[in-house]
Amino acid sequence: xxxxxILRDFIxxxxxxxxxxxxxxxSDPKTLSLHLALLRATTHDPFTPPDPRHLATLLASGHTSxxxxxxxxxxxxxxxxxxxxxxxxxxxxxxxxxxxxRGSFILQDQLSVYPSNGxxxxxxxxxxxxxTTLLTWELSYWVRWYALYLENLLQTSRVLGFFLSSASSxxxxxxxxxxxxxxxxxxQLLKEINSLGNLIEQISRMPNSLHTNxxxxxxxxxxxxxxxxxxxxxxxxxxxxxxKERLSCLSxxxxxxxxxALKRLEDCKERLSALGQMRNVLVETVWGSISEMKDxxxxxxxxxxxxx
Numbered sequence: 001x002x003x004x005x006i007l008r009d010f011i012x013x014x015x016x017x018x019x020x021x022x023x024x025x026x027s028d029p030k031t032l033s034l035h036l037a038l039l040r041a042t043t044h045d046p047f048t049p050p051d052p053r054h055l056a057t058l059l060a061s062g063h064t065s066x067x068x069x070x071x072x073x074x075x076x077x078x079x080x081x082x083x084x085x086x087x088x089x090x091x092x093x094x095x096x097x098x099x100x101x102r103g104s105f106i107l108q109d110q111l112s113v114y115p116s117n118g119x120x121x122x123x124x125x126x127x128x129x130x131x132t133t134l135l136t137w138e139l140s141y142w143v144r145w146y147a148l149y150l151e152n153l154l155q156t157s158r159v160l161g162f163f164l165s166s167a168s169s170x171x172x173x174x175x176x177x178x179x180x181x182x183x184x185x186x187x188q189l190l191k192e193i194n195s196l197g198n199l200i201e202q203i204s205r206m207p208n209s210l211h212t213n214x215x216x217x218x219x220x221x222x223x224x225x226x227x228x229x230x231x232x233x234x235x236x237x238x239x240x241x242x243x244k245e246r247l248s249c250l251s252x253x254x255x256x257x258x259x260x261a262l263k264r265l266e267d268c269k270e271r272l273s274a275l276g277q278m279r280n281v282l283v284e285t286v287w288g289s290i291s292e293m294k295d296x297x298x299x300x301x302x303x304x305x306x307x308x
Contacts, residue, residue, distance in 0.1 A: 015044055015085075031071050034061050038075055042091040046135060049220045050091050055098055062104030073110045077122035086130035086139035090217050093146045096123075097224050100153060101166050108163055112154050123151040139217070141207040146221055152202045153228065159195040165231035177235070181242050186254050190261065193239045196232050197264050203229055204268040229272075230283065236265065237286045240293050247296060255297055262294035 037057035041050040061072045080092035099107050125147040130136040157163045181189070203225060212218045243250075243258060250258065269287050 042088050044085050044087050046087040062107035069106045069110050086136040089143045123147045138212045145207050149202045152199045156195045156199045165228040190257050193261050196236050197261050200268050204271040233283050233286045240289050259297040265290050
């Protein structure tokens with residue numbers, strides 16, 4: 001049984017070397033370093049996360065021309081779509097996540113341009129399966145979940161107007177965000193809280209597979225998603241506080257829709273509480289305010305019905 005992983009690792013090393021040699025021969029000299037950095041960041045090794053040096057090279061491309069950025073994203077997405085190896089796929093997705101969190105505006109914009117403009121959705125990996133070993137089979141669950149999560153993250157970021165949990169959307173900007181939220185219409189606020197609910201719901205569906213516990217790639221994903229979770233609950237908190245100020249001004253339809261959105265969020269709490277890395281004093285406070293607000297909305301709906 002021990003020979004299969006050893007043979008697989010050896011084949012993976014050969015594939016990595018072959019891909020890099022092919023890139024050295026066929027790539028445009030202007031983007032060769034970029035192409036090699038991507039290949040070195042997304043190797044077949046299931047126990048090594050993307051090297052920060054290679055990620056830095058990819059992120060640095062965001063400060064060059066739009067043509068270079070377009071090439072970087074195209075090469076990344078082609079590798080993601082053509083690989084059948086779970087380790088390569090999850091490293092490609094981790095790289096996508098780093099671009100969302102730390103990339104320049106041009107990189108982020110190029111990344112989100114395909115699904116938002118009706119182009120090919122490179123994050124559609126619902127049929128991904130790597131049956132080579134038990135580990136790769138379970139990593140495949142993570143690949144499918146993570147791709148859908150990142151798709152949700154991009155969609156939510158488009159609705160909010162900024163990339164959630166990115167360096168430019170720090171929690172330190174809460175004052176500015178509260179001011180912006182206060183100027184939104186009720187329907188816009190509902191759209192945003194529903195979109196945040198979709199994202200948190202996807203986080204709550206995170207796989208819980210025994211054989212990936214302690215895997216360094218999964219731990220890397222958990223760390224990054226955990227940061228997003230804190231950022232998303234902070235955004236929910238700002239919007240729940242704004243709805244508290246407007247509660248008496250909501251229509252019956254708006255109250256019902258808000259109640260459904262809050263109930264959906266609350267339904268995620270138990271699943272998320274089971275994940276130790278998702279526990280946080282600030283988060284618990286937000287969950288308390290969601291529950292309190294849901295009860296308030298429910299009471300207002302009841303009194304509204306009785307008054308009619």
